[in-house]
Amino acid sequence: MKNRLPFEDKRDFEEQKKGFIAAPDYKEIMADAGHVAWSMGKYDFLLVEKDYKSIHPSLQRQAILNMNYGLYEVIPNIYQIRGYDLANITFIKGNTGWIVFDPLTAKETARAALKFINEQLGERPVVAVVYSHSHGDHFGGVRGIVDEADVKSGKVKIIAPDGFMLHAVSENVYAGNAMTRRMFYQYGVLLPADPHGHVDQAIGKNTAAGNLGLIEPNVIIEKNIEEMTVDGIKMVFQNTPGTEAPAEMNTYFPEMKAFWAAENIVATIHNIYTLRGALVRDALEWSKKIDEALYLFGKEADVMFASHSWPRWGNDRIQEVMKGQRDTYANLNNGVLNLANKGVTINEIHNVYEVPASLQNQWFVRSYHGSVEHNSRAVINRYLGY
Numbered sequence: 001m002k003n004r005l006p007f008e009d010k011r012d013f014e015e016q017k018k019g020f021i022a023a024p025d026y027k028e029i030m031a032d033a034g035h036v037a038w039s040m041g042k043y044d045f046l047l048v049e050k051d052y053k054s055i056h057p058s059l060q061r062q063a064i065l066n067m068n069y070g071l072y073e074v075i076p077n078i079y080q081i082r083g084y085d086l087a088n089i090t091f092i093k094g095n096t097g098w099i100v101f102d103p104l105t106a107k108e109t110a111r112a113a114l115k116f117i118n119e120q121l122g123e124r125p126v127v128a129v130v131y132s133h134s135h136g137d138h139f140g141g142v143r144g145i146v147d148e149a150d151v152k153s154g155k156v157k158i159i160a161p162d163g164f165m166l167h168a169v170s171e172n173v174y175a176g177n178a179m180t181r182r183m184f185y186q187y188g189v190l191l192p193a194d195p196h197g198h199v200d201q202a203i204g205k206n207t208a209a210g211n212l213g214l215i216e217p218n219v220i221i222e223k224n225i226e227e228m229t230v231d232g233i234k235m236v237f238q239n240t241p242g243t244e245a246p247a248e249m250n251t252y253f254p255e256m257k258a259f260w261a262a263e264n265i266v267a268t269i270h271n272i273y274t275l276r277g278a279l280v281r282d283a284l285e286w287s288k289k290i291d292e293a294l295y296l297f298g299k300e301a302d303v304m305f306a307s308h309s310w311p312r313w314g315n316d317r318i319q320e321v322m323k324g325q326r327d328t329y330a331n332l333n334n335g336v337l338n339l340a341n342k343g344v345t346i347n348e349i350h351n352v353y354e355v356p357a358s359l360q361n362q363w364f365v366r367s368y369h370g371s372v373e374h375n376s377r378a379v380i381n382r383y384l385g386y
């Protein structure tokens with residue numbers, strides 16, 4: 001694999017560190033209950049320049065890229081704190097305060113992130129929160145950064161995509177215990193972090209083990225495309241149901257030519273079949289929503305940033321990544337159905353379907369979170385059952 005993969009393409013490493021402002025002087029965040037909610041320090045073995053024979057070279061590369069830690073400027077007035085949880089927390093500087101996109105999994109990590117950015121860039125209140133979608137790592141920490149009374153009174157807006165509450169409950173509560181247990185196996189989160197144990201979680205290092213909560217949104221984006229100005233910042237929301245989550249939305253900032261891709265476009269091809277559980281996703285619909293975003297925003301955006309991984313700068317690069325992921329999801333759907341129609345079954349498809357050669361060697365369409373084998377079975381499962 002080391003010889004076959006395009007290790008000479010170092011653009012991800014340049015993008016990953018671009019805009020770095022500061023890292024905190026601690027590498028652990030404690031939970032209010034007294035245990036360690038988050039540790040970045042335990043992955044320091046990845047910062048030593050060494051090829052570990054026990055780690056797949058492609059995974060080791062992704063694991064090093066996910067060692068982002070601290071505060072980063074995406075562009076002036078847009079900042080991210082990375083490496084405080086599985087997801088990034090994003091801060092948009094409005095006229096009077098912060099608009100926060102995706103307040104992490106845990107109250108403790110979100111609270112620490114807000115404290116750190118305020119120390120670095122000046123104290124500002126949180127005036128609005130945007131939940132990009134219905135997964136816990138994108139809303140669970142909200143109680144660490146806003147007071148529920150301010151949401152009830154309307155002083156703080158919490159904005160979410162259509163169907164958010166329904167799906168937040170159905171994905172996290174109905175089968176919640178079983179899914180959490182299976183998540184431990186999917187990610188190996190209880191393994192020690194070392195070259196023979198836990199190395200990475202594809203879209204971040206790990207999931208914070210703190211206090212997960214939810215505050216019901218007071219603004220729901222109901223139309224496919226909806227424009228809104230909050231604290232002086234103009235935002236265009238694009239609902240993308242049926243993609244990475246059943247309730248999800250992208251956001252475009254036209255005045256800054258900045259495109260927020262939620263979790264729809266990150267630095268890996270995602271799960272269509274999620275081993276922890278969750279409904280099988282629709283690769284074709286996902287591809288179509290990326291295409292819609294490409295023609296609505298991607299043709300003019302100067303920066304694309306998301307709730308995991310790192311941003312992409314420059315319109316050529318943005319289009320390269322958007323088109324590559326669009327085509328990979330579409331080919332997965334169409335290629336698998338083509339084979340199924342020719343007689344390949346769900347028990348054979350993972351040995352038959354292959355990502356086209358033109359896409360196989362692009363880092364941004366390689367699989368770390370999902371896998372081609374599981375995802376190809378997912379397509380048959382979706383259309384034909386197991």
Ligand SMILES: [Zn+2]
Nearest residue numbers: 087135137263
């Ligand atoms: Zn996520």
